Amino acid sequence: MPMPESLDLQNLDAAARQVVQQLLEKIAQQTALAQQHATVIERQAGELKHKTALLDKLTYEMAVLKRLKFAAKTEALNAGQASLLQESLEEDLQAVGEEIEQLRTPAERAQRRQPKRLPLPEHLPRQEFIHEPESTECCGQPMTRMGEEASEKLDYQPGVFTVHRHVRSKWVCACCSTLRQQPVDAHIIDKGLATTGLLAHVLVAKYADHLPLYRQEGIYARAGVPLSRSTLAQWVGSCGVQLQPLVDALRLAVLGHRVIHADETPVQMLKPASQRNGKTHRAYLWAYTPSQHEELKAVVYNFCESRAGSHAKAFLENWQGTLVVDDYSGYKQLMGERITEAGCWAHARRKFFELHAASKSQIAQQALLLIGELYELERQGQNVDTDERLRIRQQQSRPIIDKLYNWLTEHRPKVPEGSATAKAMDYSLRRWPALTLFLGDAQVPIDNNWVENQIRPVAMARS
Secondary structure (H helix, E strand, O other), rough: OOOOOOHHHOOHHHHHHHHHHHHHHHHHHOOOOOOOHHHHHHHHHHHHHHHHHHHHHHHOOOHHHHHHHHHOOOOOOOOOHHHHHHHHHHHHHHHHHHHHHHHHOOEEEEEEEOOOOOOOOOOOOOOOOOOOOOEEEEOEEEEOOOOOOEEEEEOOOOOOOOEEEEEOOOOEEEOOOOOEEOOOOOOOOOOOOOOOOHHHHHHHHOOOOOOOOHHHHHHHHHHHOOOHHHHHHHHHHHHHOOOOHHHHHHHHHOOOOEEEEEEEEEEEEEEOHOOOOOEEEEEEEEEEEEOOOOOOOOOOEEOOOOOOOHHHHHHHHOOOEEEEEOHHHHHOOOOOOHHHHHHHHHHHHHHHHHHHHHHHOOOHHHHHHHHHHHHHHHHOOOOOOOHHHHHHHHHHHHHHHHHHHHHHHHHHHOOOOHHHHHHHHHHHHHHHHHOHHHOOOOOOOOOOOHHOOOOHHHHHHHO
C-alpha cells in the first residue's frame, strides 16, 4: 500500500514511527484479507450461478421424465391412443344404452327415434334367406301375398380357407407319341403351397396390421389349417426376394425428386443362432419419402443393423437436392455441394414445448406463440399452388422469422449457460440457415413430420 505523502516518518520520534508502522502493516493486512474475501465471494458467486443453472437443468429433466412417464408423450393426443380411448368410450356408451333400452316400456321403445343407418356396400356378395309362414291358408282357402319386408345383416367369416385344385390333362399322339400338356403358371414360390392371395395376406397382416407370425400361426390353427411359424417365415423371406425389383424401382422413383424427407427409428433384431447371446440387437429402419408437397405419396424403408450415417450415404448415392432431416449427426456427413440441409421446425418447437410443460417458462411460451404463427400460415398454404405458397412465405412468414430471430438473439445473453432455456434457444440459432430454407423454396416443407408419420406405425407396433 503506498505511504501517504503528508506523513514524514523522519520527523517523528521512534515511538511514533513504530505506531505508524504498525498501523500501516495492519492496513496492508486488512487490504490483503479484503482482496481474499472478494476472490472467495467471486468464486462462490460463480459456483452459485453454476449450481443454479444445474438445478434448473435437473428440475427441467425431472419434469420431462415425469411427463414422459405419467402424461402424454407428444404435444397433442396420440392418434393411436385417441382411437383406443374412442373405442372404449363407444363400447361403454353402447353397454349403458342397452341397459337403458331394456328398462323402457314397449310404448317408449316404439316412440324412440332410431338413428339413420348407412346402407351396406353394394359390391358385397349377398346370400338370400327366404322366410315363409308354416301355413299360408286361412278360413279354409289360400291367402294372398301382398308384399314383403327385407332386412340386411352384415356377416363375417374369419379364416376361411379354400383349396385350389389345378388339373392339367396330358394328351398324347398315337402316331408320333407327342405329349402335350398345359405348362405350369409362374408362382411367387416355385412348387409352393400358398397362392399369391395367401402370401399377400400374410405380408399385410405382418407389416401393415403388425401381427407377428406366431399370432398368425394361432389364428390359422383355429381355422383348422396348421401352418407352422417356420413355414410362414420362409414364405415372408421368399416374397422379400421376389419383391426386391419393385423396391428398387420405388427407390429410383423417390430419388427422382429434388426434395426428400429422411428419418430413422430403432427396431429389435434377433441375430442368427450362431451369433446369439440371449439378447436382441438394436437395428434401425430408415425411411425416405418425397416432400409432402409432391404428388407421389411413396415411402421406401431401408433396414440397417446400425444408425451409422454411412447407411444414408449409401442410399442417397449420387442424389442431389434438399434433404429434410432432424439434427442427428449421422446426416451431417451428407451435406455439401450436392445435398442441402433443410431443418425441422417441429423439433425446434418441441424444445420450447418441453421447457414450457416442465416449468411454465414465459420465454418458451413466447417462442411457442411465434412458431405457432408460422404453422398457421403453413396451414393456409397447404392446398394452394406452388407460387401462392411461396408468396405467403415471402410476404407473411419471413417477417415472423425475422421477429423470432431478433427475439432469440436479444434474450439469449440474459439466459444462464447450460440451462434448459439456453439449450432450447441454441438449438434454433445453431440451425437457423437450415430452419429458414423453406422461405425461398415452396417445395421444402416446414418440418419433417411427413416422414415421421410414415414410420409411426412401426413405432406403434413396437410398443
